[in-house]
Amino acid sequence: MASTETLQSPEIEYSPLKWRRAWLTMDQNPVAIEFAKTNFGVFVLHVGFILALAASGQFSGAALVMVSATLGAIALAPHRRIELLVGASILYVILRPFRIDGWTAVVNLKSQVIESSPYLLQIPAVVLFLFFSALFLRAMHWEKTKRLAKRPLTSLFLIWSVFLATAIMLPKGSLIGAFVWTYVGVMISAIWFLAYAAVDEKAKVKTPLIAKAGMMRPIWGGSSTPLGKGFGYLNKFDSKNADELAVTRLKALKLAVWGALLAGLWFVMEYFARDVFALPTLITSILATADGTASVGTNWLSLIYNYFLDLVIIAVWGHMIVAVIRMIGYRIPRNSRNPLASRTLAEFWNRYHFYHKELLVDFFFYPAFVRFFKKSPKLRIAFATFCAAGLGNFLFHAARDTHVFADATLMEGLAMFQSTWVYFLALALGLVFSQVNPFKIKPEHGFFCYEVLTRLNVCTFFCFVKIFGDITVEGTLAERCQFVLSLFFI
Amino acid sequence: MAQSIQDVVKSMMAARGNTQEITKDEPIFTSGLLDSLAATELMMTLESDFGIDLADADFDISKLDTLADLEGLIGEAA
Numbered sequence: 001m002a003s004t005e006t007l008q009s010p011e012i013e014y015s016p017l018k019w020r021r022a023w024l025t026m027d028q029n030p031v032a033i034e035f036a037k038t039n040f041g042v043f044v045l046h047v048g049f050i051l052a053l054a055a056s057g058q059f060s061g062a063a064l065v066m067v068s069a070t071l072g073a074i075a076l077a078p079h080r081r082i083e084l085l086v087g088a089s090i091l092y093v094i095l096r097p098f099r100i101d102g103w104t105a106v107v108n109l110k111s112q113v114i115e116s117s118p119y120l121l122q123i124p125a126v127v128l129f130l131f132f133s134a135l136f137l138r139a140m141h142w143e144k145t146k147r148l149a150k151r152p153l154t155s156l157f158l159i160w161s162v163f164l165a166t167a168i169m170l171p172k173g174s175l176i177g178a179f180v181w182t183y184v185g186v187m188i189s190a191i192w193f194l195a196y197a198a199v200d201e202k203a204k205v206k207t208p209l210i211a212k213a214g215m216m217r218p219i220w221g222g223s224s225t226p227l228g229k230g231f232g233y234l235n236k237f238d239s240k241n242a243d244e245l246a247v248t249r250l251k252a253l254k255l256a257v258w259g260a261l262l263a264g265l266w267f268v269m270e271y272f273a274r275d276v277f278a279l280p281t282l283i284t285s286i287l288a289t290a291d292g293t294a295s296v297g298t299n300w301l302s303l304i305y306n307y308f309l310d311l312v313i314i315a316v317w318g319h320m321i322v323a324v325i326r327m328i329g330y331r332i333p334r335n336s337r338n339p340l341a342s343r344t345l346a347e348f349w350n351r352y353h354f355y356h357k358e359l360l361v362d363f364f365f366y367p368a369f370v371r372f373f374k375k376s377p378k379l380r381i382a383f384a385t386f387c388a389a390g391l392g393n394f395l396f397h398a399a400r401d402t403h404v405f406a407d408a409t410l411m412e413g414l415a416m417f418q419s420t421w422v423y424f425l426a427l428a429l430g431l432v433f434s435q436v437n438p439f440k441i442k443p444e445h446g447f448f449c450y451e452v453l454t455r456l457n458v459c460t461f462f463c464f465v466k467i468f469g470d471i472t473v474e475g476t477l478a479e480r481c482q483f484v485l486s487l488f489f490i
Numbered sequence: 491m492a493q494s495i496q497d498v499v500k501s502m503m504a505a506r507g508n509t510q511e512i513t514k515d516e517p518i519f520t521s522g523l524l525d526s527l528a529a530t531e532l533m534m535t536l537e538s539d540f541g542i543d544l545a546d547a548d549f550d551i552s553k554l555d556t557l558a559d560l561e562g563l564i565g566e567a568a
Contacts, residue, residue: 361526370544
């Protein structure tokens with residue numbers, strides 16, 4: 001009898017749906033918020049959070065130690081948050097300045113040729129870049145160099161292009177050549193962070209220049225796309241009091257746990273695809289089609305599976321980074337937000353990788369929009385969209401991957417980007433059409449058209465465009481076109 | 491004047507199925523409350539209805555990100 005009563009008490013009632021609801025609404029629950037404000041609550045939240053980060057598999061052991069130590073230090077000394085964040089970020093950029101393996105491989109190779117350690121090239125290059133960043137931000141206020149403030153990104157890319165051209169022209173086996181290549185890699189890996197720091201120079205809430213110049217690789221990691229942009233953006237989402245901080249930390253924990261669950265889903269999907277059903281990856285299918293050894297059915301499965309795997313892994317990656325930023329106290333929006341719900345290509349772009357879209361919109365779309373074709377609204381939107389999704393997106397990826405020129409001729413290097421031209425052109429045209437299309441499907445067109453067909457169109461477009469969106473040395477444009485044709489038995 | 495820019499923003503949000511109240515200092519575009527297409531609509535409204543030439547200024551989207559920013563921008567141009 002006693003045990004029955006215990007089972008019926010609301011505290012331990014077996015009801016997974018209620019538990020789920022309680023978990024999802026805990027950031028609105030006054031008891032949970034009060035608990036999150038206590039020292040013990042802060043400790044429990046951080047322990048749970050670190051476990052979720054570890055479970056996601058998105059952080060190496062060293063990165064996990066660094067993130068844990070920084071979060072712990074910020075929790076203990078919140079009044080020193082900026083100093084701790086910037087200090088950890090400087091250490092991180094010195095140890096791991098590159099965002100993609102291509103640059104790490106180039107610097108390792110260059111250091112072997114000159115019989116040196118990669119750190120002897122990397123550390124001076126990072127220190128020099130940090131000095132350059134501080135100088136660049138300072139120069140935006142000097143009378144003679146004030147033009148930098150009007151076009152910070154153009155100025156940065158011009159300077160970087162000079163270094164790139166110098167690196168290409170210098171002898172391949174020389175010490176100076178190796179150093180300049182390392183500097184080119186360091187600079188392009190952090191160039192968008194510096195661009196946002198330059199924009200922040202005009203922000204209302206001022207952050208110390210040293211802090212901005214030091215945030216060239218925040219401890220939450222990520223790619224060359226700055227998730228959370230810069231301090232100007234983060235400050236807009238800063239928790240203003242203890243209650244808001246507690247809510248933000250609860251949201252961080254929820255997001256990290258959701259990210260870890262999605263990571264589990266990704267591992268299961270990978271396991272079944274590769275180990276159980278031996279489904280090839282998309283690039284393997286493209287190469288197999290070129291060899292004449294692929295089947296149409298496998299190609300379709302490989303294409304569709306690649307699309308869903310990509311959605312899941314981008315969500316996991318973005319959720320973990322945004323969760324760390326929230327744990328620090330900045331309640332920024334998610335990077336991915338249910339992309340499968342998108343009814344238009346533009347909406348998908350917004351929901352799939354929010355901060356990359358923001359980068360393209362901030363640095364390419366708006367500048368083009370306010371300057372060109374002001375008398376023709378549709379042409380104005382179309383051109384600005386093309387500048388962002390086509391030209392800007394291509395510049396972002398092509399510049400990031402210029403490491404291919406370190407050991408290839410100019411023509412060989414350019415050949416590696418051949419299929420990405422198609423990708424960015426198709427993406428840009430698709431988005432332009434999505435923005436200016438006069439016939440928008442509305443709820444009155446019926447459930448199937450509005451709820452199903454629109455979403456199916458978006459999925460199909462991004463599934464196909466991904467065939468060309470992979471910048472690797474494998475799979476030429478012709479082979480990728482052949483793959484597309486093979487899907488229709490051609 | 492300030493009331494009408496508030497109405498413009500509210501009607502844009504309502505057109506996207508969002509009827510929540512926003513404070514004067516709440517980020518509208520950078521928070522994703524309204525997307526970049528809505529930002530372009532608003533920019534065109536600022537140009538056509540309020541006579542603001544955005545290309546004239548050292549353009550920065552953060553100048554349009556809250557109702558307070560928008561009111562300030564319109565006030566400067568008036």
